[in-house]
Amino acid sequence: MKSPASPARTTAPASPHRSLPPGFVWGVATSSYQIEGAAQEDGRTPSIWDTFCRVPGAVAGGDNGDVACDHYHRMPEDVAMIADLGVDAYRFSVAWPRVQPGGRGPADARGLAFYDRLVDELLGRGVKPWVTLYHWDLPQPLEDAGGWPARDTAYRFADYAMMVHQALGDRVENWTTLNEPWCSAFLGYAEGMHAPGRRDPAAAVAATHHLLLGHGLAVSRLREAATVPLQAGITLNLSDHRAASDSPEDRDALRRADGVANRLYLDPLLRGHYPEDVVEDLARAGTPLPVQDGDLRTIGQPIDVLGVNYYNYNVYAADSGADEGGGYGSGIRTVPQDVERTAMGWAVQPDGLTSLLLRLAREYPGTPLAVTENGAAFDDEQPAGGRLRDERRVAFLRDHVEAMARACEDGADVRGYFAWSLMDNFEWAAGYGPRFGLVHVDYATQRRTLKDSALWYRGMIADR
Numbered sequence: 506m507k508s509p510a511s512p513a514r515t516t517a518p519a520s521p522h523r524s525l526p527p528g529f530v531w532g533v534a535t536s537s538y539q540i541e542g543a544a545q546e547d548g549r550t551p552s553i554w555d556t557f558c559r560v561p562g563a564v565a566g567g568d569n570g571d572v573a574c575d576h577y578h579r580m581p582e583d584v585a586m587i588a589d590l591g592v593d594a595y596r597f598s599v600a601w602p603r604v605q606p607g608g609r610g611p612a613d614a615r616g617l618a619f620y621d622r623l624v625d626e627l628l629g630r631g632v633k634p635w636v637t638l639y640h641w642d643l644p645q646p647l648e649d650a651g652g653w654p655a656r657d658t659a660y661r662f663a664d665y666a667m668m669v670h671q672a673l674g675d676r677v678e679n680w681t682t683l684n685e686p687w688c689s690a691f692l693g694y695a696e697g698m699h700a701p702g703r704r705d706p707a708a709a710v711a712a713t714h715h716l717l718l719g720h721g722l723a724v725s726r727l728r729e730a731a732t733v734p735l736q737a738g739i740t741l742n743l744s745d746h747r748a749a750s751d752s753p754e755d756r757d758a759l760r761r762a763d764g765v766a767n768r769l770y771l772d773p774l775l776r777g778h779y780p781e782d783v784v785e786d787l788a789r790a791g792t793p794l795p796v797q798d799g800d801l802r803t804i805g806q807p808i809d810v811l812g813v814n815y816y817n818y819n820v821y822a823a824d825s826g827a828d829e830g831g832g833y834g835s836g837i838r839t840v841p842q843d844v845e846r847t848a849m850g851w852a853v854q855p856d857g858l859t860s861l862l863l864r865l866a867r868e869y870p871g872t873p874l875a876v877t878e879n880g881a882a883f884d885d886e887q888p889a890g891g892r893l894r895d896e897r898r899v900a901f902l903r904d905h906v907e908a909m910a911r912a913c914e915d916g917a918d919v920r921g922y923f924a925w926s927l928m929d930n931f932e933w934a935a936g937y938g939p940r941f942g943l944v945h946v947d948y949a950t951q952r953r954t955l956k957d958s959a960l961w962y963r964g965m966i967a968d969r
C-alpha cells in the first residue's frame with residue numbers, strides 16, 4: 506500500500522551542508538556490467554553475468570548487458586555529463602573480464618586502456634575517480650574452476666587488483682575492493698537470484714569467506730604497491746533492521762537476520778573476528794566458515810573508509826513456517842510495513858539511514874563512512890521537451906541527504922554520498938525495467954536526458 510509521499514514542507518529545510526565535514530565528497534555511482542555494453546569487444550570475455558543472462562527466465566525480459574548504456578563507446582560524453590553535475594567524484598567499477606579476460610594470466614592492454622582513458626577524462630574535468638575493483642562480473646572461467654566458494658579465487662582477485670593498480674595507481678587514490686559481498690555470496694550462491702545462479706548455502710558461506718579474504722589480500726598488496734596516497738575500502742549493503750516486537754522470539758529472528766546480513770561482514774572487517782553467534786549458527790546449519798590460520802588477520806587489516814549502500818530496512822518476526830532464504834535460514838518472516846514504496850516495492854525509509862549510520866558509528870567506531878549508494882527506482886514518465894519530472898526521486902534524495910546530515914550532527918563520521926545511479930541501467934535480475942538514474946536513458950537511441958533529480962542534485966551541491 507502506498508502512503509502519501511512525505512507531507513508538503515511548510516518551512517525551508519536547513520541546508521544539509523552545515524552538518525557535513527569540510528571536504529565532503531558528493532558523487533554519482535555506476536558499475537561496469539550495468540552500463541558499459543561492448544560485452545564481446547576488445548578482448549572482453551564472458552563474466553558470470555553474461556552467462557547467467559542467457560539462462561531462460563533468469564533475467565526479466567531476457568535482458569542482458571551486451572549493449573546496456575553503450576558507455577564503452579560514449580564514455581567521453583558521459584564524463585562530460587558527470588562533470589556538468591558538479592559532483593566531486595565518480596564511483597565506477599572495472600570489468601575484470603575486460604582487463605584480464607580469463608581471470609588469470611596477462612592483462613589485455615585494450616581493456617586497461619579504456620579505464621586509463623576514463624580516469625584521464627575524469628581528472629581532466631576535475632572529477633575524482635572512486636574505483637571499485639569488483640562489482641559482480643567474475644570471469645566465467647574462474648566460476649568454472651569453483652567460483653568464490655573456491656579459496657583460489659581470492660588469490661586470483663588479488664592478482665587482478667594489482668594489475669589494475671599497476672595501470673591506474675599513479676592517478677587513482679580511492680580504491681574499493683568489493684561491492685556488496687553479501688549479494689555476491691547469498692544472492693549468487695544460496696538464493697540463485699543472481700549470477701552464477703547456484704542454490705547451495707554451504708557454497709554461499711564459503712564464498713563469503715573467500716570474498717573477504719580476497720579483499721584483505723588485495724588491500725595489503727595495494728598498500729605495498731602504493732606510490733601516491735591511497736584510500737582503501739570495501740562497500741557493504743547494510744540495513745539497521747528491526748524486530749516486529751520485543752518478544753524473545755522476534756528479537757532472536759532479528760539477531761539471526763542481522764547477523765548474516767550485517768555482522769558476518771562488519772565484524773571480520775572491522776573487529777578482526779567473525780561474530781560468535783553467527784559462527785555457531787552456521788556451524789549448526791552444517792555450513793561452517795572455511796577459515797584457515799592467518800585469514801582473519803588478512804581480512805581485518807585497517808581500511809580507510811567503509812562504503813555503505815543503503816536502500817531500506819526490514820522488520821523481522823519469528824515464524825516457524827517461514828523460510829525467507831537470503832541466508833537467514835528458516836523460521837524468519839519479513840513483516841510488511843505500511844510505508845511509501847518504490848517501483849521495485851522497496852520501502853522508503855530515510856530514518857533507516859540515520860539509524861544505520863549512527864549504529865555503525867557506535868558499534869564500529871574509528872572507521873570513516875561514505876554512503877556509496879542510495880537511490881530509488883520510480884516509474885518515471887517519458888522525457889518531454891528535454892525535461893523529465895521525477896518529483897518522487899527528488900523527494901527521496903532530499904530526504905535521505907537530510908537523514909545522513911542528521912546522523913552527522915549526532916556524531917557519525919560520514920565523508921561522502923554517491924547517488925545511485927548516474928543513469929538508468931541494467932538492474933540485474935530485474936533487467937532494464939527499473940530506472941534508478943538521475944539521467945534518463947532511451948535504450949533504443951541511447952539518448953541521455955537529465956531528470957529533475959539531476960538538476961536538483963546539481964543545485965544542492967552548488968549550494969554548499
Ligand code: GCO
Pocket residue numbers: 536539684685688742814878925931932933941
Ligand atoms: C546493489 C548494487 C547496484 C544496484 C542498486 C539497485 O546495491 O544491488 O550495488 O548495482 O543496481 O543497488 O539495486
